[in-house]
Amino acid sequence: MAEDTGTLGRSAPVFKASMQWRRLKSHFFVVLGLLSVLPGIVALLVLLVDVIVQGSGWLDWQFFTSFDSRFPERAGIKAALFGTLYMMVFTMLLAVPIGVMTAIYLEEYAGDNWFTQFIQVNIANLAGVPSIVYGLLGLQVFVRMMEMGRSVLAGSCTMALLILPIIIVASREAIRAVPPSMREASFALGASKWETVRHHVLPYALPGMLTGAILAAARAIGETAPLITIGALTFVPFLPEHPLDRFTVLPIQIFNWVSRAQSEFHHLAAAGIIVLLVVLIILNSVAIYLRQRLRTRY
Amino acid sequence: MIKVPFTKAKEEESTVEAVVREPVSTELPKDVPAEMPDPAVEVNNFSLWYGDFQAVTDVSIKFPRKKITAVIGPSGCGKSTLLRGINRMNELIGGVRTQGNVLLEGTDIYADTVDPVEVRRRVGMVFQKPNPFPRSIRDNILFGARVNGYQADEDELVEAALRGAALWDEVNHDLKQSGLALSGGQQQRLCIARAIAVSPEVLLMDEPCSALDPIATLKIEDLMRELAKDYTIIIVTHNMQQAARVSDFTAFMLSDDTARGKLIEFGPTTDLFTNPTDERTEAYITGRFG
Numbered sequence: 001m002a003e004d005t006g007t008l009g010r011s012a013p014v015f016k017a018s019m020q021w022r023r024l025k026s027h028f029f030v031v032l033g034l035l036s037v038l039p040g041i042v043a044l045l046v047l048l049v050d051v052i053v054q055g056s057g058w059l060d061w062q063f064f065t066s067f068d069s070r071f072p073e074r075a076g077i078k079a080a081l082f083g084t085l086y087m088m089v090f091t092m093l094l095a096v097p098i099g100v101m102t103a104i105y106l107e108e109y110a111g112d113n114w115f116t117q118f119i120q121v122n123i124a125n126l127a128g129v130p131s132i133v134y135g136l137l138g139l140q141v142f143v144r145m146m147e148m149g150r151s152v153l154a155g156s157c158t159m160a161l162l163i164l165p166i167i168i169v170a171s172r173e174a175i176r177a178v179p180p181s182m183r184e185a186s187f188a189l190g191a192s193k194w195e196t197v198r199h200h201v202l203p204y205a206l207p208g209m210l211t212g213a214i215l216a217a218a219r220a221i222g223e224t225a226p227l228i229t230i231g232a233l234t235f236v237p238f239l240p241e242h243p244l245d246r247f248t249v250l251p252i253q254i255f256n257w258v259s260r261a262q263s264e265f266h267h268l269a270a271a272g273i274i275v276l277l278v279v280l281i282i283l284n285s286v287a288i289y290l291r292q293r294l295r296t297r298y
Numbered sequence: 299m300i301k302v303p304f305t306k307a308k309e310e311e312s313t314v315e316a317v318v319r320e321p322v323s324t325e326l327p328k329d330v331p332a333e334m335p336d337p338a339v340e341v342n343n344f345s346l347w348y349g350d351f352q353a354v355t356d357v358s359i360k361f362p363r364k365k366i367t368a369v370i371g372p373s374g375c376g377k378s379t380l381l382r383g384i385n386r387m388n389e390l391i392g393g394v395r396t397q398g399n400v401l402l403e404g405t406d407i408y409a410d411t412v413d414p415v416e417v418r419r420r421v422g423m424v425f426q427k428p429n430p431f432p433r434s435i436r437d438n439i440l441f442g443a444r445v446n447g448y449q450a451d452e453d454e455l456v457e458a459a460l461r462g463a464a465l466w467d468e469v470n471h472d473l474k475q476s477g478l479a480l481s482g483g484q485q486q487r488l489c490i491a492r493a494i495a496v497s498p499e500v501l502l503m504d505e506p507c508s509a510l511d512p513i514a515t516l517k518i519e520d521l522m523r524e525l526a527k528d529y530t531i532i533i534v535t536h537n538m539q540q541a542a543r544v545s546d547f548t549a550f551m552l553s554d555d556t557a558r559g560k561l562i563e564f565g566p567t568t569d570l571f572t573n574p575t576d577e578r579t580e581a582y583i584t585g586r587f588g
Contacts (some may be wrong), residue, residue, distance in 0.1 A: 112392065181429035187390060187488070189442030189496055190419025198433060199441060 032180040036233030051277075057271025063271055067237040068253065072264030077272055078235040080253035083152070084221060084279070086240050089222055089251060091163070092157030098160070103209075106168075108197055127165035133161045135229025143230050150231035153243040158226050163216035163227050170212020174205035207294035214287035218280050223249040250276045304479075307493070329560025336528035338363040339348065339384060339421075339500055345374075346383055346559075350392065351507035353379040354559035356398070359549055366522060366531045368545035368567065370538060372587065375551040376559020377518065377534045385421035386414040404566050419446050422493035426505045430477030432562055438477045438488055443494040453493055460577035463491035465523050487521065494529070501525065505535040507540065519544045538583055542571050550579045559581075 019252040040160075105226025110116040138158030170262075178201050186196040232248050240247040250272060257269035337360035346354040354376045361367050369377040382388045384400055386407060399406040407417045421443070430438050439456045440448075448455065456473060460466035465487040469480070477488050478509060487508060503522070507515040522531060522544050535541050541548050548571070549564040563570060563579045574580040581587055 159375075180431075181425065181427060182431065184387065184390070184423075185429045185431065185492075186441070188385065188387065188418055188423035188425075189445070189492065190415055190417050191442065191445045195445045204432070224567060 001214055025036050027123050040146070048277075051270045051273045054267050055272070056060040058267050059274060063268075068248075069182050069237075072262060072268055074123060075257075075265075075268055077250070077253060077275055079239060080248050080250045080272070081275065082239050083173060083232070083236065083247035084130060084249040086223060087155045087247065088157065088217060090153060090243065091159040092213065092217060094156060094160035095216070099216075100171050100209055102164075102168050103171030103175055104197060106201075107172050108158070108193065108201065123165050123168055126161075127169065128223075128292055129235050130226040131162055131223050132229060134158055135226030137161065138226060138230045149244060150246050151244040152240050152247045154230055155227055155247065155249070156231055156243075158230055159220045161222065162223065162226060163220050166216040167209075167213055170203070170216070171209045172253025174212065175201060178204045207291045209288045211291050214283055214290075218283045221276070221279060221283070222251075224255060226247075227252055228255075250279070265278075308434070313459055326358075330337055330340060331444060336363055338403065339532070340401040341384070341398070342401065343355075344383060344400060345397040346379055346381070346388060346451045347395045347424045348388075352558050354383065355557040355571070356395040356473050357551070357559065357561045358398075358563055359561060361530060361532055362547060363530050364526060364528065365546040366526050366533060366544055367549065368541035369532065369534045369537075369551060370541050370564075370582075371551035372553075372582065373536075373556075378504055379532050379533060379553050379559060380551065381504055382423075384502055385418050385498070386425055388417070389414060402464065419496050420498055421500045422498035423502045423504065424486070424489050424493055424498065424506045427509050428482055428489055429467035430480070430485050430488050432476060434474045435477050435480075435488060436473040438492050439495045442492060443580065446496050448496075459491040460488075462494050463487045464524070465491055468560050481514070483517055486510060486514070486518060490521065490525075498529065500530045500532065503531065505534055505536060508536060515540070538571075544565060546557070550574075550576075550582060552582070 004126060010077040012261075018141075062074075063076045064081070065078055067076060067079050106116065106119065127198045138154060138161070140155040142157045143150060148157070182200050182204060183196055186200050191199070207256045227249055232252055233245075236246060238245075254269050254276065255274040257265040257272060260266075339361040341357055341359045341361070344357045345352065352453045355378055357376075358565065359367075368382065379388060384402075386405075388394045388396075396408060399408050400535075401407070402417065402420060404414070405423075407414075408457045431441065431443075436456050439459045440452055443452075443455055457466060457470075460469065463482065464485060468484060469475070479484060480488060482546060485534065486509075490501075490506075498562050506528060507518050510518065519540065522533070525531060526546075533541075548567045548568065551559060552562045553559055563576045565575075570579065571583055574583065
């Protein structure tokens with residue numbers, strides 16, 4: 001069709017696509033997209049409305065300040081709420097430093113050899129291991145072998161293992177997003193590897209790392225199976241005061257109430273779900289806020 | 299300023315082509331050594347490989363002290379790689395191997411006893427795209443000084459570096475503003491200020507004006523002339539007019555079928571542009587390729 005190019009501009013009739021049909025196709029995909037989004041939103045709304053209708057009546061001061069009880073009107077979420085917070089503090093103290101340092105090592109220092117490959121494959125695999133398996137591991141290693149008992153610390157160690165792959169992967173992504181020109185600038189000024197990492201790579205990657213850590217925390221707060229396995233009690237009428245005290249957490253408390261026969265306990269469960277959701281929303285908001293704030297600084 | 303006699307060169311085309319092609323010589327033209335008695339940087343039979351890929355082949359140049367030397371040549375001729383060989387930046391990428399040596403004030407920077415971190419303080423670098431740290435102007439200047447153990451007054455250093463880079467008058471009202479808030483040309487001058495703040499002996503510039511507009515480019519070129527009073531400057535550039543305008547000496551590099559990243563010709567800029575000894579240099583500077 002070499003001759004045609006010579007008559008470009010005069011050969012308009014060659015283009016015959018119907019504008020109307022093309023516009024119709026565009027609209028069709030907008031509608032299709034909206035329809036795909038709908039199930040998620042509707043399901044979430046239904047769940048929220050149902051939970052709020054059932055539980056909001058039970059959300060009072062007494063609910064937050066009481067321990068669990070056989071009598072629904074006296075039962076509260078205090079032990080579970082504090083247990084969750086307590087466990088998460090230790091979980092993050094364990095998982096964030098180890099995760100971030102692993103990411104720094106893998107991205108900045110590790111050479112491309114079989115050992116690095118081995119670690120990477122393992123981390124990828126760990127991220128896909130069902131959480132119940134972590135529970136079994138925690139039960140054997142932390143509860144029995146290390147004799148931590150069914151304690152906050154054992155729960156934290158198990159949870160830390162569970163979220164470690166998430167933190168490592170997120171931190172590595174964040175480090176990889178640091179522009180190479182920044183490293184070059186630092187090295188060209190006579191900075192050592194560590195000085196470059198410490199002053200430029202880490203500050204730049206911090207928002208991404210924080211976001212990853214907080215999202216990992218949100219995941220850990222919602223986990224139930226591994227904690228049931230290591231024996232986080234379902235009836236704890238006291239606050240854990242020591243890392244080796246027994247404890248319970250929000251999802252287990254909710255699970256416990258749901259499985260009771262009396263319908264009042266189901267309302268309590270709904271109230272517990274509201275508390276859990278609020279904690280999660282707060283965490284996610286903090287993640288978004290931190291990311292925005294640090295992004296504008298850097 | 300040196301005028302590049304393009305038309306004259308064109309007229310001489312036939313005579314140049316008639317010249318019998320001589321084997322490539324990396325030796326300097328005979329009149330050069332007299333003009334540069336003590337080189338600050340001496341590259342001897344330097345070759346560099348990325349894995350199996352050879353990017354620089356057997357280059358020898360003596361870069362004269364406190365002069366501007368331009369390295370020109372078409373894309374892929376190894377000029378940037380050669381430049382990065384002078385402060386060992388190539389090694390940040392894995393799998394780099396070198397041969398030959400690079401003497402900085404007589405010491406081989408590739409010797410086992412030499413730490414590349416120390417080399418990079420003594421040989422500063424300015425990059426193609428301005429890359430200030432996303433921090434204040436002040437912190438940009440002070441970072442290199444701090445990690446290298448600068449002990450004296452920080453305010454003085456900031457002012458001296460910014461004045462040295464002809465940026466002080468434009469930014470002294472707010473040294474706390476982010477380096478990224480400056481214009482492209484100002485950012486590049488901030489990068490130069492940052493580089494000279496660690497008192498390097500040599501400044502490497504890797505196409506420092508290619509991301510800048512003509513006015514900002516002229517400012518950087520004026521600044522380079524000013525800096526050449528104190529520093530040995532080596533600039534890689536795509537822009538032959540720039541090489542002709544700012545440099546005292548010019549090196550022309552080329553890759554061909556036989557080898558990549560060879561030095562074709564090196565000499566005083568005036569000579570190289572008006573009277574190139576190699577026909578490929580002549581062809582390149584008259585714009586017949588590249």
